[in-house]
Amino acid sequence: MRHQAHQAHQAHQAQPRTPQPHRIRRICVVGCGPRGASVVERILANAPDVLAGSRLDLHVVDPFPPGAGRTWRTDQPSLLWMNSAADHVTVFPDASVTCAGPARPGPTTGEWLDGPLNDGAYASRADQGRYLRWFFDRVTDERPHGVRLFVHRARAVDVVRTGPDVPGGGQRVVLDGELPPVDADHVVLASGHLGTLPAPGPAGVTRIGPGPADPERLDVIPPGARVITRGLGLVFIDCVMLLTEGRGGRFVREGGRLRYLASGREPHLIVGSRRGVPLPPRPTAASAAPDGPPRFATLDACREALARPGSSFLRDVWPLVVAELTWRHYRELFATCPGRVRMDWEEFDTGFRSFPVGDERQEKLIRSAVPDPADRLDLDRLESPLDGLRFDGPEALQRHVHAHVAEALRRRRDPLGTGESAVVSALTATGAVVEELWRGGEMTPRDVAEALERFSFGAFLSSGPPVLRTEQLLALAEAGLVTFVGPGMAVETGLADDGRNVVRAHSPAVPVVHEASVLLDARLDRAEPERADDPLIRVLVARGELAEERIGETRTGMFRLSGPALHPVGADGRIHRDRTVVVPAQFPRPGTDSAFFRQNDAVARHALGAR
Numbered sequence: 001m002r003h004q005a006h007q008a009h010q011a012h013q014a015q016p017r018t019p020q021p022h023r024i025r026r027i028c029v030v031g032c033g034p035r036g037a038s039v040v041e042r043i044l045a046n047a048p049d050v051l052a053g054s055r056l057d058l059h060v061v062d063p064f065p066p067g068a069g070r071t072w073r074t075d076q077p078s079l080l081w082m083n084s085a086a087d088h089v090t091v092f093p094d095a096s097v098t099c100a101g102p103a104r105p106g107p108t109t110g111e112w113l114d115g116p117l118n119d120g121a122y123a124s125r126a127d128q129g130r131y132l133r134w135f136f137d138r139v140t141d142e143r144p145h146g147v148r149l150f151v152h153r154a155r156a157v158d159v160v161r162t163g164p165d166v167p168g169g170g171q172r173v174v175l176d177g178e179l180p181p182v183d184a185d186h187v188v189l190a191s192g193h194l195g196t197l198p199a200p201g202p203a204g205v206t207r208i209g210p211g212p213a214d215p216e217r218l219d220v221i222p223p224g225a226r227v228i229t230r231g232l233g234l235v236f237i238d239c240v241m242l243l244t245e246g247r248g249g250r251f252v253r254e255g256g257r258l259r260y261l262a263s264g265r266e267p268h269l270i271v272g273s274r275r276g277v278p279l280p281p282r283p284t285a286a287s288a289a290p291d292g293p294p295r296f297a298t299l300d301a302c303r304e305a306l307a308r309p310g311s312s313f314l315r316d317v318w319p320l321v322v323a324e325l326t327w328r329h330y331r332e333l334f335a336t337c338p339g340r341v342r343m344d345w346e347e348f349d350t351g352f353r354s355f356p357v358g359d360e361r362q363e364k365l366i367r368s369a370v371p372d373p374a375d376r377l378d379l380d381r382l383e384s385p386l387d388g389l390r391f392d393g394p395e396a397l398q399r400h401v402h403a404h405v406a407e408a409l410r411r412r413r414d415p416l417g418t419g420e421s422a423v424v425s426a427l428t429a430t431g432a433v434v435e436e437l438w439r440g441g442e443m444t445p446r447d448v449a450e451a452l453e454r455f456s457f458g459a460f461l462s463s464g465p466p467v468l469r470t471e472q473l474l475a476l477a478e479a480g481l482v483t484f485v486g487p488g489m490a491v492e493t494g495l496a497d498d499g500r501n502v503v504r505a506h507s508p509a510v511p512v513v514h515e516a517s518v519l520l521d522a523r524l525d526r527a528e529p530e531r532a533d534d535p536l537i538r539v540l541v542a543r544g545e546l547a548e549e550r551i552g553e554t555r556t557g558m559f560r561l562s563g564p565a566l567h568p569v570g571a572d573g574r575i576h577r578d579r580t581v582v583v584p585a586q587f588p589r590p591g592t593d594s595a596f597f598r599q600n601d602a603v604a605r606h607a608l609g610a611r
Contacts, residue, residue, distance in 0.1 A: 024055045027607050028173050028184035030156045030536065032062040033069025034132055035582050036190030038091055038596070040066075041139040042604035045093075046101040048144050050608040055146045059182045061173060063155045067136030068129035069192060077215060078124045079241045083234055083282065083465050085121040086110030089128070089587040091135050096593045099601035100610075104139070108590055119468040154179050156536045159187055159545075159579070171578060176535075186607040188580045189568075191534050194527035194557075201519060202493050204501040209521030213238035215246070218520075223247075223265040226516035228505045230491060231523030232273040237465045237473065239522045243267055244476055251472055260475040269482045270514045271522075272489030272505060276386045277401055278473060279464035280408040283421040296323040296357060297430040302437060306447065313434075313447040318454055321430045322379065323357045326366075328426040329377040329419035333370065343369050377419065383457045386487040386509065394483070394512045401484045405474045412467055420461075427458040435585070436595040441563045445549045449556055486510040491519065527557035544571035546581075558583075564599070565606040580607060 027043060029036050040060060047056050064070045082089070092106030093099070109123050109131045117123060123131070140149050158174040162183070173182040193212075201207035208217045213235055221227060221243065229236065245251065248263030297320040305316040330352070334345040341348070348369050355361045370376050380387070385404055391397040411420055434451050437443050443451065464470070476482045486507025496502045496515065503519045506512065529541045529548050540546040546568050549560045559581055560569035566580050580603050588594030 024057055025051060025186075025609060026057045026059070026184045027186050027188065028059040028061060028171075028182050029188045029190060030061045030159075030173065031069065031190035031192055032060050032066035032136070033064075033071055033190070033192045033584075034067075034091060034587065035192070035584055035600070036060070036062070036069065036188070037067045037132060037136045037139075038600045039188055039190060039582060039604055039607075040136070041091070041104065042093075042101055042597075042600045043607060044139055044143045044147060045104055046601065046605050046608055046610075047147055049101070050605055050610045051146070053146075055148070056608070057148050057150065058143075059150045059152060059173070059184065061152045061154060061156045061175065061182065063153055065129075065133055066151055067132040067134070069132075071192060071212065072125055072129035072132050074126045074129040074133065076126050076129075077242065077246060078126060079246050080125040080213065080238050081118050081122045081466060081469070082109075082125060082128055083122070083463065084587055085282075086113060086117055086123040086128075087121070088589045089123075090590045091132065091587070092590075093594075093597040093601070094590055096591045097597040097601070098593055099598045100605060101601045106135070106138075119466040122466050150182075152179065152182065158536060158539050185609075186578050186580070188582065188603065188607055189536075190582045191537060193524060193584050194529065194537060195533040196525055196528050196531045197533050201503075202501040204517065205493060205503050206518045207521070208519070209235075210523050210525035211235075211521075212524070213242055213522070215242055218242050221267050221518055221520075223267065225267040225518050226514075227267045227269050227518040227520050228485075228491060228503050228514060228516045229269050229271040229520045229522050230273065230489065231521065232271060232275070232278040233523060234279070234463070234465060235524060236271065236278070236522040237469050239520060240269065240473060240476065240482070241469070243269070244481065245472075251475060258471050258475040260472070260479045260481070262479065262481065266481050267518070268480075269520075270485060270505060270516060271482055272485030272487075272507060274488060275384055275460065276484065276487030276489065276507065276509070277404055278470065279460060280420075281412045281464045281467040281470040283412045283424055284467055294324050294426075294429050294433060295327060295353075297321045297433055299433050299436060302433055303442060306437065306442060313443065313450040314454070317434070317447075318450070319358045321434075321454070323362075324430050325379070325423050325426045326362075326377055327352060328422040330366070330370070332419040332422035333375060337375075340372060340375055341369050342371060377423070379457070382423075382461060384487070389487075389509055391486070391510045394510055397484060397486050397507075397510050398477070402474060402477055405470065405477070409467065409470055409474070412464075412470075424462040427455075427462045431455055431458055432592075432595055436598075439564065439566070439595060439599050441561075445556065445560075446551050448549070448558070449551050449554070452556075483514070485514060526555075528555075529557070529559070540568075545576060547571040564602050566599075566603060 029040055060066050087108050087110035089109040092104055094105050095103045109128055112131050113127055154175040154177055156173050157176050160172050162170055162172050171184050171187055195211045244266050247265040250261045252259050252261060301320055302317050334341055351365045352362055438448055485505050486509040488508050489505055491505050493503050502515050502517055505514045529537055532538050547560045547570055549556045549558045561581055562569050562575045568576050568579055568581050585596050588596040
């Protein structure tokens, strides 16, 4: 079944539509952030080939400026940065992309900005939004003859089936504000990250989030307030910066160490998560050894593993990923620190590859070649650095976490011999392979759920903030404005001694309970489609035209989609072949044959009518 899905993917890219010179194809793209804008670009790039002389009316619906969308608005504070280096981000599909449509070379974000960057490498979100808006304007200005573009600065609130008496095809996109509807042959839903309608807190407790950092909502937190904060990822970093430097505080460097000078307007953030430590920062140096494609977790090897009867991602594919991480870690160690190993790389490489993946002889070889356990790859320690630890009080925990963050900074600034750059690179490469299998319809829902659970570890290691942001977080913790709760943080509401409603947080690793009147969910919550903050998604789910993928009784927050064209599957099992759902993805790197572009090209060609 998975192999057939792959063959269908190849076939539907290869066959253009029979020319119909008097036919007008109508496509409506709902949502035009980076993903929607890339689909628009691919539609325009493929239109001459697929339509072969037919005309196209292309409608784009988004209340925010097209290209940037909601997340990359150009009016957001400059304190909010990207977490990918600007030179590693592009939305132009270059010649490395293997797809049916033509390449469209163009600059990376860094090349386009051509100026100073934050921490030497990172664009602000607002600047990225400007790049994305310019991209949209450029590709639409260059649209082929016979294509009309309609941009509707509105919100889509419904997509309804229409009868044969309605001109323009079988669907009508209903817009808010009593604007005229849009008739379409094919609708692409590119709504971006699904937020959920906020759940109210108890009276007297201010609740903010979950969702991206919102400066207006954060402004309601009074100076000096104790704020219990769930999440230590990228949304957390954004919130921290807005609540400290954004309120007039300053960072100064004294003797090589960063200190924070408070303005007096900051709150006190009491922070925690499942792991209890913040994301490690991005490495500042590339791996010493060339990246190259995966050696173990190749697309063919993973596809073959999934094709076996009774296969599962966890049992059959994840070991290939672990082998890839392990091999790259030791290749880096051998290349940068030959004095810390007992054999040459060729001998180790030959021995490691000669054993089956996961064979205990691989571990024996590692112990023989790498005498110091500190030099060996320990994925469990990297994934859960506080696991099994207990602290006799909050001060002991703070000292330990501060030391952990300082060590993470040291390793990521000077990764010589640690292999962490190589592991991060391997996670990116293997993640792209797994995403291609997922988006191509070659993984079962259970496979996808297992992959997302395991790659949450990958996101923890590889998706951290710039080094300077982590250094600033450490300075804030040392200034007493950020207090760590510990691993396995639990949050609950209750009554204080004076009868007020309060929120409390505690960790099983520390004998202390923290209390506050503000709860900040500094994270992107798992989507609940029926409670989506997008009215279009809510109504399609309510009608059964969109359905959540479930594994037994377990919710995934993802939609049921069919095949590489990503058609939504309704609650009744019907495949809506005149609709496509594309979800957010990381920005592609140039020159990497990114699955982001290949998938968008396939989606665009199907929307144009290729079969």
